[in-house]
Amino acid sequence: MPPARDVAIVAFAQTDHLRHTDELSEVEMVMPILHQVLSQTGLKTSDIGFTCSGSTDYLAGRAFSFTMALDGVGAWPPISESHVEMDGAWALYEAWVKILTGEADTALVYAYGKSSSGQVRDVLTRQLDPYYLAPLWPDSVSLAALQAQALIDAGDTDEPALAGIAARSRTSASDNPHAQLAGARPQGEYLVRPLRTGDCPPIGDGAAAVILAAGDRARELCERPAWIRGMDHRIDAHSLGVRDLTDSPSTRLAAEHAGVFDRPVDTAELHAPFTSQEVVLRKALKLDDSVSVNPSGGALAANPVMATGLIRIGEAAARIHNGTSDRALAHATSGPCLQQNLVAVLEGEAQ
Amino acid sequence: MTAASPPEVLRAPLVVEFPFTRSLGPVQSAFLTGLRERTVLGVRTGDGKVLVPPVEYDPVTAEEIRDLVEVAPTGTVTTWAWNPSPRRDQPLKTPFAWVLVKLDGADTAILHALDAPGPESVHTGLRVRIRWAGDRTGAITDIACFEPYEGKTGEAAGPHEGRFADMVTGIIAPARLDYTYSPGRAQTRYINALSERKTVGERCPSCHKVYVPPRGACPTCGVATTDQVEVGPAGTVTTYCIVNIKARNLDIEVPYVYGHIALDGADLALHGRIGGIPYDQVRMGLRVEPVWTEGGRYPDHYRPTGEPDADYDAYKELI
Numbered sequence: 275m276p277p278a279r280d281v282a283i284v285a286f287a288q289t290d291h292l293r294h295t296d297e298l299s300e301v302e303m304v305m306p307i308l309h310q311v312l313s314q315t316g317l318k319t320s321d322i323g324f325t326c327s328g329s330t331d332y333l334a335g336r337a338f339s340f341t342m343a344l345d346g347v348g349a350w351p352p353i354s355e356s357h358v359e360m361d362g363a364w365a366l367y368e369a370w371v372k373i374l375t376g377e378a379d380t381a382l383v384y385a386y387g388k389s390s391s392g393q394v395r396d397v398l399t400r401q402l403d404p405y406y407l408a409p410l411w412p413d414s415v416s417l418a419a420l421q422a423q424a425l426i427d428a429g430d431t432d433e434p435a436l437a438g439i440a441a442r443s444r445t446s447a448s449d450n451p452h453a454q455l456a457g458a459r460p461q462g463e464y465l466v467r468p469l470r471t472g473d474c475p476p477i478g479d480g481a482a483a484v485i486l487a488a489g490d491r492a493r494e495l496c497e498r499p500a501w502i503r504g505m506d507h508r509i510d511a512h513s514l515g516v517r518d519l520t521d522s523p524s525t526r527l528a529a530e531h532a533g534v535f536d537r538p539v540d541t542a543e544l545h546a547p548f549t550s551q552e553v554v555l556r557k558a559l560k561l562d563d564s565v566s567v568n569p570s571g572g573a574l575a576a577n578p579v580m581a582t583g584l585i586r587i588g589e590a591a592a593r594i595h596n597g598t599s600d601r602a603l604a605h606a607t608s609g610p611c612l613q614q615n616l617v618a619v620l621e622g623e624a625q
Numbered sequence: 626m627t628a629a630s631p632p633e634v635l636r637a638p639l640v641v642e643f644p645f646t647r648s649l650g651p652v653q654s655a656f657l658t659g660l661r662e663r664t665v666l667g668v669r670t671g672d673g674k675v676l677v678p679p680v681e682y683d684p685v686t687a688e689e690i691r692d693l694v695e696v697a698p699t700g701t702v703t704t705w706a707w708n709p710s711p712r713r714d715q716p717l718k719t720p721f722a723w724v725l726v727k728l729d730g731a732d733t734a735i736l737h738a739l740d741a742p743g744p745e746s747v748h749t750g751l752r753v754r755i756r757w758a759g760d761r762t763g764a765i766t767d768i769a770c771f772e773p774y775e776g777k778t779g780e781a782a783g784p785h786e787g788r789f790a791d792m793v794t795g796i797i798a799p800a801r802l803d804y805t806y807s808p809g810r811a812q813t814r815y816i817n818a819l820s821e822r823k824t825v826g827e828r829c830p831s832c833h834k835v836y837v838p839p840r841g842a843c844p845t846c847g848v849a850t851t852d853q854v855e856v857g858p859a860g861t862v863t864t865y866c867i868v869n870i871k872a873r874n875l876d877i878e879v880p881y882v883y884g885h886i887a888l889d890g891a892d893l894a895l896h897g898r899i900g901g902i903p904y905d906q907v908r909m910g911l912r913v914e915p916v917w918t919e920g921g922r923y924p925d926h927y928r929p930t931g932e933p934d935a936d937y938d939a940y941k942e943l944i
């Protein structure tokens with residue numbers, strides 16, 4: 275079923291992603307990219323119908339940090355606003371639904387993460403089952419490594435193939451001025467075997483913002499809007515021992531609902547923080563070698579947690595805006611081992 | 626007024642520590658109490674599968690499931706990952722393998738640590754058994770870890786009542802996260818000025834309001850505050866409350882007064898304690914000034930200046 279309204283991404287901006295941004299508070303990091311997307315479209319805060327953000331206080335250990343970040347929007351007189359304690363891709367989903375219902379015609383979506391303040395591997399253990407998992411503090415790299423070993427045991431990949439994904443991603447990132455790791459590099463030692471340093475994302479800080487608009491408004495604001503043809507998100511069981519870690523049924527289901535399999539895509543921006551997770555996603559999304567996967571470098575080149583998924587949607591949209599893609603898939607993930615997955619299909623009109 | 630210059634970055638350690646007290650459902654309660662008694666329980670789903678660790682609801686159908694069975698303390702590794710540098714709160718202090726283990730009699734796997742000499746000795750399919758913790762309280766950590774085991778397969782699954790003496794009904798899960806806090810440009814400038822006993826706000830270039838303390842952005846206009854403006858030192862109490870409850874770790878006699886104080890030149894009131902005056906004589910419009918203590922990096926409190934009270938009209942916009 276096609277969406278009830280035509281909604282497009284009309285602007286996208288992201289910060290340079292850096293290992294440390296000690297000199298910046300969160301609002302100081304976010305504000306410049308909010309100004310960038312507004313100036314790309316010529317909109318003012320007062321023109322925006324709905325604002326939605328994604329972040330988590332746990333990353334930098336700052337209670338209610340999202341209300342501080344809102345200072346960068348200019349929220350007076352009061353604006354219609356919401357926040358998700360999730361990756362900004364889910365904030366974009368909320369904004370899309372808001373526009374589909376007719377309650378708004380434009381939306382500003384942003385997300386940010388400042389992983390440098392804490393130990394992100396430990397912080398992410400706090401999202402796990404508090405009874406059976408969190409007391410063991412299984413960190414994000416360790417859980418991804420369990421998934422990688424399951425893939426190796428199943429014959430779906432091996433260490434050289436994973437190294438190839440790392441090299442391809444970071445080579446692609448050479449064309450991405452915002453990337454934290456641009457250019458191929460040695461795989462390094464095992465961080466948690468079978469994953470080496472090169473199989474894991476960099477730790478860093480960054481932010482991203484997107485503007486959505488409906489129908490003719492989108493055409494006024496952008497020369498070639500990236501129309502959202504479908505978007506859906508699904509979740510697998512929480513317990514890792516219940517899941518088949520070599521597959522991602524929730525990604526496949528979300529893709530079916532988003533219309534991915536109706537016609538081939540030419541580009542896919544996948545939110546795969548670990549090389550092994552690209553293997554799972556390619557299988558679930560039935561992507562063959564004709565598809566350009568992560569031309570931005572993906573999460574292996576820059577992983578500002580909470581913004582990485584929104585950046586995948588923004589990067590896919592940017593390729594439609596500049597004419598390098600006509601039909602792109604964007605994917606975002608959340609939770610351990612690709613637990614929850616969002617898939618969007620973006621299209622440009624014939625050039 | 627001076628133009629902002631790049632400050633030296635301030636940093637301070639920040640520890641966020643919290644004990645979560647969580648109640649257990651009937652299935653979780655039976656499972657965790659069972660661990661205390663060296664008994665591993667699973668739960669049977671509608672289609673006959675045994676889930677270990679057990680949950681209250683079927684992860685596929687969402688059906689309520691209560692049919693408990695006992696499984697063996699032995700099992701098989703279904704996947705593993707070698708962790709060469711254990712992190713602070715992980716189950717073992719020496720290098721170990723994370724493992725998912727399907728216990729004999731179970732259809733799903735449980736996550737835990739495996740104590741093994743090195744990655745060469747671990748593989749998928751390895752037979753393991755539970756090593757029980759010496760001190761067991763009814764928590765997942767009652768399993769100290771798994772260890773390789775070449776003995777016979779444990780006893781097959783059998784029905785279990787799930788009843789034990791003194792059932793565990795809740796857990797207290799402590800959590801500690803360590804951060805390095807850095808406050809950003811605007812707050813760094815503010816804190817640096819405070820250490821010289823000056824209160825410096827920042828002006829919005831668009832609406833010209835002076836924010837104290839500054840946070841880097843004008844929340845009305847959504848732009849960066851640019852100019853530093855020294856305000857005060859004196860100010861006006863715009864509103865206040867009388868505190869009658871003694872805060873933990875705070876060495877101040879109750880009752881005391883906590884107020885909003887609009888420093889002269891500021892367009893936003895800041896918070897501060899008001900002293901040097903009986904609590905029941907503090908009033909709106911009272912003129913106050915900061916009191917600094919030896920070595921203090923911010924005003925200890927504010928005290929009356931002795932000036933006449935400010936007119937209500939002079940501060941009503943700042944309440």
Ligand SMILES: [Zn+2]
Nearest residue numbers: 829832843846
């Ligand atoms: Zn302003």
